[in-house]
Structure formats: structure tokens, C-alpha cells
Amino acid sequence: MNDNLVAERPTFVTHLECSLTGERYEADRLHGLSRAGRPLLVRYDLAAAGAALSRDALTGRETDLWRWRELLPVRHTANVVSLGEVETPLIPIPRAGGGRVLVKDEGRLPTGSFKARGLVMAVAMARELGVTRIAMPTNGNAGAALAAYATRAGIETIVLCPDDTPEVNVREIAMQGARVWRVNGLIDDCGAIVGQGAAEGRWFDFSTLKEPYRIEGKKTMGLELAAQLGWRLPKAIFYPTGGGTGLIGMWKAFDELEKLGWIGAERPRMYAVQAAGCAPIVRAFEAGEEHAARWEDAATVAAGIRVPRAVGDFLILRAVRESGGKALVVGDPAILRAVDDCARQDGLLLCPEGGATLAAYRQALRDGEVDEDEEVVLFNCATGLKYPMPEAPNALDRHKPIDFDAL
């Protein structure tokens, strides 16, 4: 059927390295953070990969996430796990106020969010490395993706989430075979419990960037974008930033694509978008700092980016600065207005985090930060269907005469 899932294809992985110190770690071993307490990055022999694989060969494959096998860490085809990771469409929203605004609609992935990209890879690697029990803190969508893939791979899963996590997320996590617990705290409070259990050897810790492979899955957003646009990149990318794995992953992907000789040196300006009620990266960006202090009393309607402290903070800030982009903040009212406008005007229902990127884009347009004629990609990280929508109370009694003029 889909060759990407069943054909034997080599990975060109060589090793891992600490994102802070560059210290080298062996591939094909179970790793958490580096000895310096920082995320590990997976490295490939891109010269060899480029010799073995051409852009044309890739174009001939099915377009799902697993077409990038050579640039992904999974070594044995038998460990590939899949629930149909389709290439997500780029949808123009002509009424967004600018010129060429494309929404990358990540809600089309399994479990309805971009979290599937990271978790499908992390679970496949967990299977490859013999992990049998995983725990993870989540604001919702990541837990849903983990539950689905771990169930698929026959791995036991414990998920902890803040007690105000959207109901649909908690339920889908449970439905898909994980054990899920609501915790009276935020995602980093959940993460502390997961870390404690991991230290006691009870499970493997799947927190954002605490295992090295979610970022490899997320980087496919960048690979896919290049392929979809005919091996060029947009002028700017607006990315809703919580843990920031996707932004870091795309930045890594662009670097790998250039080393493969498949794109040039030009990069999009990366805009990390956060909510006014939880904007640690924006604060650090504006203060010119390398790391971001924890944001106290975090609160926003965009639960997915309510991450008070990101372990990859310095990687996010570095990518944003290198790209010539910015960290931008938008308020909840602007987020909700953007969601409403996009649905009502362009027929596309965004999630609040996707709405945040549209709100940030509009603001950047007003501020002259982006030009009207620049091609821009906004990431809608999950299906809008998972989120509360306003009531629609109109009713009609068919047993009475119908006032057609009022319809």
C-alpha cells in the first residue's frame, strides 16, 4: 500500500548531540536530556543522504510524514507506527487582510493536531529502544497523540494534565487507551510529577524536548513546507509557541535541507507567537536574554500555548533571532476575533492557537513588520472542532406557519 511504511529504507542518523555544549551521544540508545540538562539533537550524515536520495525520488513517494525516512531516526521498518500522517494542506485565506496568506492546517493529522508529528516519531523510537511504559505531562493534544500511538505500538501510557484541560482532550486520551489524571496545577507541575516517577525508574519521561525524537517528528513541518512550495520557503512563518518544538524543529529542517543542497541560504523570518497571559519567550526576546524565566499565573484561552517555562527556550530565541523574526504577543480578545473572522469570512475554522497566529499576522501587518505582498505561512496547530464555539440558538416550529422572510 503505502511504501513509506513498509519499504526498507536506511536512516542516515549518525549520533546525537547536546544542544548547549555540542557533546556527542550515541544513536540507538535511550536518552533523556543531556548531561548539561538540555535537549539532545539528532544528527545525520547529510552528505551521504544527499548522495542516496534526490528531491525527485522524494517527489515520487506518497506524501505522508514517513516519506522522509532517510532523515528520520527510526532504523527498522518494523518499528514504524502510523495512523495516517497525511501531508497537511496549505490553505489560502484571501480575506485575512494581507496578500498571500497560507494556513498550514495541522488539524488534519491523526488525533486532530500537530502533536501527532512529534509523538509518532517518539513512540516509534520508544518501540525501537524497548520502552514499555511512558508518562507525559500535557495541555491536551499531545496526550491524545501519545495515547493513540502508544496504544497502537502496545506501550503502556500514563498522562497527567492540568485540571482545566479541555474536556474533549481528557476524554479522547482515556478512550484511546491511556490512563489519564487531572492535576491541580499547570503543565510544569504535571511535568514535575512525571520527572519524579522517571527518576524512580517507573516510566520513561516523554516531556517536550526531554526525549530527543519529538523534535525530529516536528521538523517534518519544515521539510513538508519546502516540498509543497516547490523547494523554496515563505518569507515569514507565524508559529504558536508553547514548548516551541515545532519552531526549533523547522529551523533544524531548513538547515538540513540546505546541507542536502535542496534549498538555498534564504530563510523565512520566524515569528514566535504567544498569548498576553503567558508570554515568557516574548519577555526574554524583548529583554535581549538568552533564557526565559518562568511566567507566573499563566492564563489564556489558547491552552496549547500556556507553557510557563520551555526547556528549549534558548533554542527558540536563537532561531527567532537568527531568522530576523520576532517573538510577538497577542491578547485573548484578538485571538478570539481572529478565529471568528477567519471562519465567517474564509470558511476556515481555526483553533485558538491558530487564531493567535492570525491575530499576530494582522498586528505585524499594521506595524509594518510584514509587507502586504509577502507570502506568509500561519500554523493552525489543531482542528478548531476541539474547542468551544458560541451558541447558535435559532429555532423554528414546523407545526406553525413558516415566516420564510425571517429565515
Next chain:
Amino acid sequence: MNDNLVAERPTFVTHLECSLTGERYEADRLHGLSRAGRPLLVRYDLAAAGAALSRDALTGRETDLWRWRELLPVRHTANVVSLGEVETPLIPIPRAGGGRVLVKDEGRLPTGSFKARGLVMAVAMARELGVTRIAMPTNGNAGAALAAYATRAGIETIVLCPDDTPEVNVREIAMQGARVWRVNGLIDDCGAIVGQGAAEGRWFDFSTLKEPYRIEGKKTMGLELAAQLGWRLPKAIFYPTGGGTGLIGMWKAFDELEKLGWIGAERPRMYAVQAAGCAPIVRAFEAGEEHAARWEDAATVAAGIRVPRAVGDFLILRAVRESGGKALVVGDPAILRAVDDCARQDGLLLCPEGGATLAAYRQALRDGEVDEDEEVVLFNCATGLKYPMPEAPNALDRHKPIDFDAL
């Protein structure tokens, strides 16, 4: 970007004909039902299409729904409307009890259901034919798809739905720019009001099969399936059957593919799946009748197939019989169990209508109606995320000592 949306490509449409009498109607005109009160079918010059277009040429295109332009009715590229109609994945569910069971996951389409296929085509044709106001009865998902595409195309829309339509559907319809009304009745009661307004010239009637183009959109399920399986078809298809447009459309697609010389004469056995609380097609099938009488007091957890009377009843029954398949009935408890099992065992969350096809498959397996080693496709017609899920009440107090053994 996606050539399918912007390249000039000819349609090979020649005319329309009445599905009952064969009477011929002109293409490129606005049509409702035929003079005999039956659905119109769109006909193509397949010899010319086959000469102009090869399977290989198709394989080189982007895989979305609009790659089939030559076999679709839209004449002018400018009328193509799109929200990213991706090719939906075929996902194996190895723990379903049989051999090679594939779920075609239609929840990945815009607005989260297969209704997008029919409505994107009907709205594009409405635009092509100058329609400015549309009304439609819906059980939910079709209204959501209509709202999104009509908004996109700048067409005014009125949607009527039963008052117990899932809340998420009613809200998304309103969000996406349609005017939506709850009616104290079933879908055919809503349809009667739409019909009355249409008769008064207030709007164009978009009811299932009352305009000729939804079926052309739905037939892409059959085209896609053939392309995905390497130009062969599965042994059996289980299809959740309300109005039956998709089943009729797929049957039409297979016929067109054979005339193009792209597949042989072999066909899948088509199983029309209905719920015990609303099974007019099953009743007619078993009685050997050509038409299906209205089902009174229709009720099922699978709202999408709660259609008491289908205007295309004879076309559904004809396709099922010609294929050597059957109309099958499953109860709500079996439907809910199938949804639960598939999520818990294979990590795939089906909608209730998709669950109905799995329940029917299991039953057919037990009854010897299908063999264990037969390749079978089940249609999951919408994302499971739109439907109620059981509560997951576990909570954990992080201010107290954690009992890790209990997690």
C-alpha cells in the same frame, strides 16, 4: 502551488440523465430532480477522457480531490473552490478481528467529514451556474461543509437541522457564516421546508441528490480508493448509509474507471450499513423491494445515518444487489462497542457511523458473509472528535504525597 486548483483542465462532461428513465438533460444548466422526480446523473465522454488522460498522468498530480478535474463537472477553473480536500488515508486496524481491514478516514477532510466531498463540488457548480442563495436540510456534517464552502464562494446559505442535531455541528455551521435553524422534526421534515422555499423561488434546494453534483464529489471516494490501492479494488466495502450518495457515487466511479480502461470488471461487494433504529434500506433489501418506505420514529446514536427516507433508495438497492453485497443492520450497543474497541485497541477514534461499519464487519465475519483473509474497506465518514465521549474522572492532588503505584 497546487496545480489541480489553478491549471486549466478540460472537463469531459457531456450531459446529465435521469437515473430512473434515462431522459437526457443539458449540462451547464441549473437542475434539480428530473421530470420524473428522480436524481440526475452526470455523464462524461469517457472515451475522450481516456485518450486525453492516463493513470500515469494522474499519479504525477497532487493527490487531493481536484486532481480528478477531467472527471468532474466544473468547467471553469475560476469556479473551483477549496479548503484543502486531501486524499484521505487508509488505516489498517489489525485488532479488528479480521485479516486486512482498512479504515478510510474521511475525518481528515475540511470540516471533519466526507460531506466536504459532495459539498465542495455542489458549491463550485452553484458558483458556476450563478446561484446566490442556497438552503439545505442536514443532520449536521453536511451543513457544516456547506457553510464553509458557500462562505468561501460568497454564496448566502440557510441551513435547517433537527433540534437534536449535535451541538458542535450547529455551532460550526453558524461560525462558518451560514444562518442555521433548529427544527422540531427529522431531516425530511427540514427538507420539506427547504422544498417549499425553493418552490417559492427563495433559494436553490441543496438536499441530498436533489441537485446533481454532490454525487460527483462523493464519487471521488471510489476514484481515490482505486488509485490508492494501485488500480484495484478491495473485496468488500462497508458504507454507513443514510442518503446513500457516497455508495451510489462510488458505484458510478467504478463504472467510469472501467470504461476508462483503468480497472477491470471486478467489483467489491457493497455493504450498506444502517442502524437498528432507522433501517429503511435494509427492510427494502430483505423484502426484495426496489424502493424503501419511510422509517417511522427513526432513532439512533449514529445521527448521520438517521435518514428515514432516501430519494436515491432505488440506486442504493440496485448497487448493493449488483455488487453481490447486502444491506446490514447493527444495533446502537454494537456501534458504541465498536467505537470503544477500535480506540482502545487500535488507537483510532471512529465516529458512530464509522463504528457502525466496524460493527457490521464483525457481524459479517461471524456470519461467514466475509472471509477473514479478505481485504475490506470501512468508511469512517467523520472525525470521532465531534461526538460525545465518556467521562474520564481521575484526579490527582499535587499538594499531597503522590501514590505512584496507583497511577
